[in-house]
Amino acid sequence: MTGSTDDAPALSNVAYDDLVVDERFGPFEEDVTADLAGRLAGPIGVATGVSTAPPAVFPVLFLRALRRAMGGIPSGSILARQELEFHAPLAVDRTVAITTWVGAKEVRRERPFVTIEFDIRDAADDTQIVTGRKIIVWPTGPGEGSPA
């Protein structure tokens, strides 16, 4: 799947009830440029020379994929937890393919939690680079409509 984050709306309005567990989105291709990697290696936004993508690149790729899949994190949501597993290094100036899906939905202590899974691979050779997930407190729960 091609395109860019600029094609998508800024915020999601997907209701909890409309999230379908295991429905896959992507793969979305994203370029991990030297500029992107360098601006996340040291202080954020300050260019640093690197040859390999630093770990901070991957939460950014999660957000890009989430935006392309469902418009981003919905307004009013709370990022509760994040997990990453690092499988292989990624040289800069490579293209990755990101697949994302809803891994779980559950209500705990009256709060609706949504787990969104990510799989990032080198687009050229399918090498798995990083997997991970975001656990988000969704702004709507079961039986509630889309957030305003």
Next chain:
Amino acid sequence: MSLSQEDFPTVTDTVTQDAIDAYAELSGDHNPLHVDPEAAAASEFGGIIAHGPIALHSFFRAATEWLGVEALPPGSSVRVTYRAPTRPGDAVACELGSLDGDAVEAACVKQDGTTVVSVRAVLPTA
């Protein structure tokens, strides 16, 4: 190579609106809570808050500096719990809590002592 708790570097990230704007540009996450002062002021947070991963950034910088690498080694894992928002002007420092073999517990703490992020990580060095 074995890691030494004493060698864990002190890395402090100061959260600035420029850094938040850069993160919004890089990630495509232009949530008004991060980039629109008026909308953020009207929210439950009462003002701009940074993207969650910005609070984690000092851990990534400290960990890679500690290991002497640009990327975390294959087999590494990082589990993050977000505990409090950060805002422009906050200084977030990563503190190593414990080291047991490759297993690390750390916290990103802002200037008033509030833990904004808790981290449990495995950082293989073999």
